[in-house]
Amino acid sequence: xxxxxxxxxxxxxxxxxxxxxxxxxxxxxxxxxxxxxxxxxxxxxxxxxxxxxxxxxxxxxxxxxxxxxxxxxxxxxxxxxxxxxxxxxxxxxxxxxxxxxxxxxxxxxxxxxxxxxxxxxxxxxxxxxxxxxxxxxxxxxxxxxxxxxxxxxxxxxxxxxxxxxxxxxxxxxxxxxxxxxxxxxxxxxxxxxxxxxxxxxxxxxxxxxxxxxxxxxxxxxxxxxxxxxxxxxxxxxxxxxxxxxxxxxxxxxxxxxxxxxxxxxxxxxxxxxxxxxxxxxxxxxxxxxxxxxxxxxxxxxxxxxxxxxxxxxxxxxxxxxxxxxxxxxxxxxxxxxxxxxxxxxxxxxxxxxxxxxxxxxxxxxxxxxxxxxxxxxxxxxxxxxxxxxxxxxxxxxxxxxxxxxxxxxxxxxxxxxxxxxxxxxxxxxxxxxxxxxxxxxxxxxxxxxxxxxxxxxxxxxxxxxxxxxxxxxxxxxxxxxxx
Numbered sequence: 001x002x003x004x005x006x007x008x009x010x011x012x013x014x015x016x017x018x019x020x021x022x023x024x025x026x027x028x029x030x031x032x033x034x035x036x037x038x039x040x041x042x043x044x045x046x047x048x049x050x051x052x053x054x055x056x057x058x059x060x061x062x063x064x065x066x067x068x069x070x071x072x073x074x075x076x077x078x079x080x081x082x083x084x085x086x087x088x089x090x091x092x093x094x095x096x097x098x099x100x101x102x103x104x105x106x107x108x109x110x111x112x113x114x115x116x117x118x119x120x121x122x123x124x125x126x127x128x129x130x131x132x133x134x135x136x137x138x139x140x141x142x143x144x145x146x147x148x149x150x151x152x153x154x155x156x157x158x159x160x161x162x163x164x165x166x167x168x169x170x171x172x173x174x175x176x177x178x179x180x181x182x183x184x185x186x187x188x189x190x191x192x193x194x195x196x197x198x199x200x201x202x203x204x205x206x207x208x209x210x211x212x213x214x215x216x217x218x219x220x221x222x223x224x225x226x227x228x229x230x231x232x233x234x235x236x237x238x239x240x241x242x243x244x245x246x247x248x249x250x251x252x253x254x255x256x257x258x259x260x261x262x263x264x265x266x267x268x269x270x271x272x273x274x275x276x277x278x279x280x281x282x283x284x285x286x287x288x289x290x291x292x293x294x295x296x297x298x299x300x301x302x303x304x305x306x307x308x309x310x311x312x313x314x315x316x317x318x319x320x321x322x323x324x325x326x327x328x329x330x331x332x333x334x335x336x337x338x339x340x341x342x343x344x345x346x347x348x349x350x351x352x353x354x355x356x357x358x359x360x361x362x363x364x365x366x367x368x369x370x371x372x373x374x375x376x377x378x379x380x381x382x383x384x385x386x387x388x389x390x391x392x393x394x395x396x397x398x399x400x401x402x403x404x405x406x407x408x409x410x411x412x413x414x415x416x417x418x419x420x421x422x423x424x425x426x427x428x429x430x431x432x433x434x435x436x437x438x439x440x441x442x443x444x445x446x447x448x449x450x451x452x453x454x455x456x457x458x459x460x461x462x463x464x465x466x467x468x469x470x471x472x473x474x475x476x477x478x479x480x481x482x483x
Contacts, residue, residue, distance in 0.1 A: 001071045003437065005430025007235065008049060008077040008153050010034065010097065010257055015056040016426035017064055022434060022445060024422045026064040028056045035094065040101040040335075040344075043094035046083055046156055053157070061222055070223050072437030073161060073213065074206075074230040074429035076238030077154025079174040082132040085159075087148040093140070095153060098127045099258070099294060101336055104344035106134035110176065113192045120189060121173075121180040121270030121278040126336070126344045130176035130193045137194055147199065154232050155201050161229050162211030165201040168231035170238075170288075172203060173279035180287070181268045183280055204231035206241075206282030207435040207442065230436035232429055233282035236260055236290060239394060241282050241428030243418065244448035249387045251288075253407065253415065255397025259296030259370060261377040263386035264288050274380040275339045282432060283442055289386055291339035291377020295348070297397045299332045299366050307359055314363045315400040322405045322458045325468035328352040328361050330369030331479055339377045341476065349479055367403050368465075371410040372472040378411050390414040390454070394424060401455075409457040410465050418449040 002025060007014040012031040018024055030052035035043045060067050080098040085091055096102075104126040110116055111124035124131060129150065137144045151159060152175070155167035172178045172185075177193065177200065179186040185200050204210050213227035233241065236254070240262060245251055251263040265287045270278040281288050295302075300311045307314070329351045336344040350365060381388065393404055393415045408415045431445045 002066045002069045003072040003430045003433040004070060004074070005426040005428070005433065006053065006073065006075045006157065007238070007424065007426035007429060008075065008157060009235070010078045010099070013049065013052045013056060014426045015053070015060060016422060016430055017060060017067055018427070018430045020434065020438070022427065022431055025066050026060060027422070027426070028059050030056050034097065042097040042100040044097060045094050046091050049153065049157060050160055057221055068222055070227050071225070072228045072230065072433035074431070074433035074436070075154045075157045075161070075232035076235050076425040076429040077152060077157065077171065077232070079152065079171055079234040079236070080127050080129050081153045082129050082136070083151045083153060083156045084136070084143060084147045085149040085151060086146045089159070092143050092146055096132045099335055100132070101126050101344045103131035103135040106138070107131035110134065110193065115188050116176065116192065117272045119179050119186045120176045121268070121272060122176070123272045123275055123342050124176050125338055125342060127338070128174055128176045130189070133195060134193060149201065150195070150199055151201060154234065158210055158229060158232060161213055161217065163214050164211045166204055166210040166231065167201040168204055168206040168233055168282065169280035170206055170282045171232070171234040174234060174277070180270065180278060180280055205284045206231045206233040206237065207432045209436045228433070228437035230432040232432060234279070235425045236262055237279065237282040237288065238425040238428035238432070240264060240288060241431050241446055242423050242425060243392050243394065244446045245392070246281065246283055246286055246442070246446055249389060251388055252392040252394050253374060255296050255393070255395035255403065257296065257298050259293040259374055260290050261374055261381060262288055262290040263381055263388055265386065269384055271384040274383050275342045276380045276384055282428070289381060289384055291380050293332065293339065293370070293373040293377065294337055295332050295334040296370050297395070299330070299334060299348070299370055300397070302334055303362060303366050307362070312399070314359070315367070315402055317360055318363060318402045320401050322402065322409060322461060323364065324461050324464045325368055326361055326364050328357060328365040329472060329475055330365040331475060332366070332369040332373050340380045343480070345483070346480055347483060351475055367406055368468065369472070371407045372469050374407060375410050375469055388413060390416055392416045392418060394418070404455050405458060408455045409461055410469060412457050412462065415455045416451045417453045417455065419452040421449065423449040
């Protein structure tokens with residue numbers, strides 16, 4: 001018996017096949033584009049998700065005989081995206097993605113509405129789903145009138161796989177339509193957004209069966225037995241499942257397109273005034289909190305495009321030994337910021353540039369700016385009493401040892417590095433598929449990875465980075481004032 005984990009990312013899709021113990025068998029990836037038709041807009045055609053999934057499955061069928069024994073599927077997806085369908089299930093417009101900032105005015109209006117923060121447990125950020133629909137209502141009224149269902153990206157793949165409109169709790173918690181404490185759609189939150197309950201998908205827990213793979217797809221994929229499709233999860237909840245972070249004190253830092261600092265929680269303890277996200281976990285009776293910065297590796301990728309060197313070349317030039325903070329400061333607000341500022345308008349910048357500034361100085365400043373942004377999230381999480389004694393580092397940026405050593409020093413906690421192998425969102429999704437299909441106890445599936453190394457803060461630079469962080473904090477209001 002085998003199980004499939006699908007990770008629908010912002011820039012590409014990863015498909016992972018595992019055995020009954022969660023051990024990787026084979027994997028493949030595909031890329032697709034993000035459209036930016038206007039400044040601050042970010043969209044994707046859901047047809048591209050389906051095309052890349054089918055292409056990946058075709059490769060897996062040809063190269064991995066174990067695929068024929070498929071029994072369960074779990075989908076993880078980038079959160080908050082608004083996929084609008086008509087009464088026939090036809091997509092009405094490109095999906096508006098999580099990092100789209102067009103609905104900042106609608107978000108501010110909803111956020112100031114009575115009961116919204118109390119029920120949703122969160123500030124209404126411009127990237128969330130509800131303000132996107134408010135924007136569509138104002139600017140694309142004909143599309144809004146035709147909208148029969150609103151699906152998040154992972155839920156849209158669930159719809160393709162099962163033919164049913166179904167979504168999980170963790171992903172739905174980022175819509176501003178879910179009562180996150182009660183784990184149910186809120187009539188009040190829907191009403192103030194001019195939405196209806198019948199436009200929402202059916203809710204299930206992440207490890208609960210959402211449905212079965214459609215017969216047409218099973219036949220196309222060469223599967224003769226029934227295949228259970230799990231509820232799945234939002235990408236960060238799935239990543240937490242992939243590293244076994246389910247309980248209080250467990251968490252991770254993710255250096256991806258965005259930067260995430262996540263802490264698993266045993267109970268529901270919202271603190272929207274901190275701009276911390278409080279969402280349902282993928283397992284029942286659990287929640288998680290996270291601080292999110294919008295441009296983490298995106299900041300390094302931006303510098304890479306400017307100077308014409310790859311991110312790996314830029315970070316390699318710094319070596320592995322952590323240097324004290326430089327005089328140059330970088331504010332990583334290239335697309336606005338979430339935690340702790342909730343500011344869609346703020347933009348990034350350098351301070352302290354001089355004629356003597358080098359490419360290495362710019363690289364160090366970018367890495368330090370992202371680390372300081374993560375420190376903002378760390379402070380916000382600490383205000384909710386989230387416990388983080390040590391955290392696991394994941395994401396593409398974790399390939400840079402220099403960056404990890406820097407983050408450990410700035411956060412003043414050890415970072416654990418997993419050994420080789422799978423431990424991300426695709427594995428978490430596959431694990432949800434195992435539980436939904438087989439009924440295996442979660443504690444036997446959601447295990448932690450082997451830790452290869454633990455990086456500790458560099459004490460000789462701790463005081464200097466603490467002072468540099470305060471300088472970073474002081475720069476925000478100054479930059480805000482001149483913009």
